[in-house]
Amino acid sequence: MTVIQTNLSADRSARLLRAASEDVQRSLLKLTSGNQFANPANPSTEAIMASRHRGSIRRLQVGRENLTNALSFSQTQEGFLEQAAKALSRMGELALRAMDVTMGDQQSGGDERRFELVTGNFSWTQAKSDAENRGGKLACIKSAEDQSSVEAVMQGGSYWIGGTDEITEGQWKWVDGEAMSFENWAAGEPNDVAGGENALQIYASGKWNDLPAINTTLSGYVIEFGSEDSSVPAHESEYSALAAFVESLGSKAFNQVSLFAGQTMQVSRDEESHSLQTRGIDLAAATYSSTYTPDSEGYFLRGSAQAHARLLQVKGAIEQLQQDRATVGAFAKGIDLADRMLTQSTDMLKQTLGRLTDVNIAEESTRFARDQILRQTATAMLAQANIMPQSVLRLVDLERS
Ligand code: MAN
Numbered sequence: 001m002t003v004i005q006t007n008l009s010a011d012r013s014a015r016l017l018r019a020a021s022e023d024v025q026r027s028l029l030k031l032t033s034g035n036q037f038a039n040p041a042n043p044s045t046e047a048i049m050a051s052r053h054r055g056s057i058r059r060l061q062v063g064r065e066n067l068t069n070a071l072s073f074s075q076t077q078e079g080f081l082e083q084a085a086k087a088l089s090r091m092g093e094l095a096l097r098a099m100d101v102t103m104g105d106q107q108s109g110g111d112e113r114r115f116e117l118v119t120g121n122f123s124w125t126q127a128k129s130d131a132e133n134r135g136g137k138l139a140c141i142k143s144a145e146d147q148s149s150v151e152a153v154m155q156g157g158s159y160w161i162g163g164t165d166e167i168t169e170g171q172w173k174w175v176d177g178e179a180m181s182f183e184n185w186a187a188g189e190p191n192d193v194a195g196g197e198n199a200l201q202i203y204a205s206g207k208w209n210d211l212p213a214i215n216t217t218l219s220g221y222v223i224e225f226g227s228e229d230s231s232v233p234a235h236e237s238e239y240s241a242l243a244a245f246v247e248s249l250g251s252k253a254f255n256q257v258s259l260f261a262g263q264t265m266q267v268s269r270d271e272e273s274h275s276l277q278t279r280g281i282d283l284a285a286a287t288y289s290s291t292y293t294p295d296s297e298g299y300f301l302r303g304s305a306q307a308h309a310r311l312l313q314v315k316g317a318i319e320q321l322q323q324d325r326a327t328v329g330a331f332a333k334g335i336d337l338a339d340r341m342l343t344q345s346t347d348m349l350k351q352t353l354g355r356l357t358d359v360n361i362a363e364e365s366t367r368f369a370r371d372q373i374l375r376q377t378a379t380a381m382l383a384q385a386n387i388m389p390q391s392v393l394r395l396v397d398l399e400r401s
């Protein structure tokens with residue numbers, strides 16, 4: 001707007017117009033943005049408070065992100081620790097079983113073969129794997145001497161022993177793979193009734209009969225220990241697999257952060273640098289590593305002394321694991337609580353911020369309308385003043401009204 005400087009009335013009118021235009025502009029900005037402080041050039045106390053509130057809300061949000069990450073971390077830890085608990089519990093069972101088996105070994109004084117009766121209802125297939133779980137195998141009768149040793153442990157029933165022709169019908173072998181040379185069949189046996197008898201039974205008389213390997217149960221079987229062609233017993237290999245699994249958990253990570261390397265966890269939750277802290281879980285600690293570290297020859301459960309020591313180590317690890325899981329659980333709870341508090345604070349701040357900044361539409365619209373009228377009037381005044389410098393009095397009058 002061009003202003004004729006010498007015309008005082010025009011000058012004053014121009015100023016009025018500028019002010020009125022600015023007010024209209026401001027109102028328009030507020031109304032369109034919905035924000036009370038849309039004009040940053042003119043911060044009020046409320047505007048400063050609002051900006052502080054916004055800052056706090058941002059920091060709280062960062063705090064909440066930290067907490068969310070920490071919670072996921074803890075939950076991942078717990079998931080793995082649960083698996084570790086299952087593995088350790090099974091390792092304990094295996095160590096216990098190995099103690100039973102190997103104690104028997106020591107009683108018999110070493111390498112000698114030895115037969116024992118195991119009672120209980122088994123099919124031949126079940127008896128075979130049960131014997132293996134005990135670190136032995138179904139009895140293989142390879143001589144008259146073996147035959148009488150087996151008969152000596154029997155208790156008046158008929159039992160399973162380790163013969164089978166399941167690979168080729170009619171070709172009987174022992175479970176260690178050796179072909180049968182000594183035989184003690186009952187008269188007319190093996191008769192392979194209905195083409196389905198592939199497993200070896202020893203009658204109370206000591207004579208042999210073929211029976212189905214599955215779906216037929218006897219009240220026990222004769223197990224054979226000793227003079228193993230040093231094949232690794234089932235409990236040893238199962239323990240070894242579980243040990244490797246527990247050990248492997250130690251190197252698990254979450255977002256590249258090691259889960260179980262024992263470092264202290266710290267999460268800052270707000271701007272006052274309040275932080276939650278918890279001790280680390282260390283799966284490499286001796287309490288755990290003793291359960292998954294084999295002896296110098298790679299064995300875990302060789303001999304009853306070793307099995308017994310292993311059992312104690314597993315017990316210790318299980319106790320430690322219970323404490324560790326409690327620690328992780330407590331930390332997760334703390335995080336959850338802190339997160340709830342932060343959510344509440346954020347909500348409250350947001351409400352306050354809303355009260356501070358939200359535009360009162362009714363009030364502002366009225367102001368907008370008034371300012372617009374003033375501006376139109378001022379425009380008209382300026383136009384008049386520019387043309388008629390002599391009508392000063394009328395202009396002043398108009399201004400007063
Ligand atoms: C009888 C005989 C055996 C056979 C059994 C099956 O005892 O025929 O040869 O294995 O029945 O139950």
Ligand code: CA
Pocket residue numbers: 189190191192193197209210211
């Ligand atoms: Ca038969």
